[in-house]
Amino acid sequence: MTKENLMREAIRLASENVANGGGPFGAVIADKEGNIVATGVNRVTDSNDPTAHAEVSAIRAATAKLKTFNLQGYSIYSSCEPCPMCLGAIYWARLDKLYYGNSKADAKRIGFDDSFIYEEIQLDPTKRKLPSEILLDKEAIQSFKDWENKTDRIDY
């Protein structure tokens, strides 16, 4: 499939998901030849999972299918610019490229918090709306030392 047709499928999934009671978001993951390996839609409300955005769902489906946590060699087509959670997931999954249709500004106009979260993430933790507190950092570092000392660890 062409990149345009892969994006059309992501958009079709978004509209279909609205008809099914979900949010207006769809995503497709494809290999370099344009073959779809997995898709995802936003299932936050019906699955009671605030992380079940279209991109996260597509990544989880693709990695489960391909039996790897690394999606190098694949691209993601999302009907909307990913929120910070989904963009983070795209980085961790090592996807080659991101294509998107609607922007975070479009998402803001229909009531979604993507832009707000982008603004918050850039701030120092002490300046965010989300209260946060550093606790027992001197004890927590032991878990990182355990990691460093483990000779048979699987890096990722």
Add this chain to the structure above:
Amino acid sequence: MTKENLMREAIRLASENVANGGGPFGAVIADKEGNIVATGVNRVTDSNDPTAHAEVSAIRAATAKLKTFNLQGYSIYSSCEPCPMCLGAIYWARLDKLYYGNSKADAKRIGFDDSFIYEEIQLDPTKRKLPSEILLDKEAIQSFKDWENKTDRIDY
């Protein structure tokens, strides 16, 4: 439990997870009285899921258990400062407060990409290491119109 003991449990989970072959990250979600409702550890490598960080895993476990996508009234205790994906998930879950031990700088020192992703997310998409391209935005907007026109939608 006190906030210190909730954090100690998150740290204990992180060290236990290293011993079990996973990454050095643990998280605990507790209610206002300090009762643990769910926990999570990093299972990226053994579950082939790049989104299975400790905080995302704890949020998914808590929302599944409580049968809601909204964790208002609950706090999260993470052995390490959340990466952008997990911080985004914390916002979407509407958690009241975040406590963390190790910092993203500590995570960078032992080889994790948290700081890099924080830097990337702040950039305009055209300036990121991850190539991205806007595609068919004029077609994609129809899915948002479908959402706006849906009278029985569930906002979130």
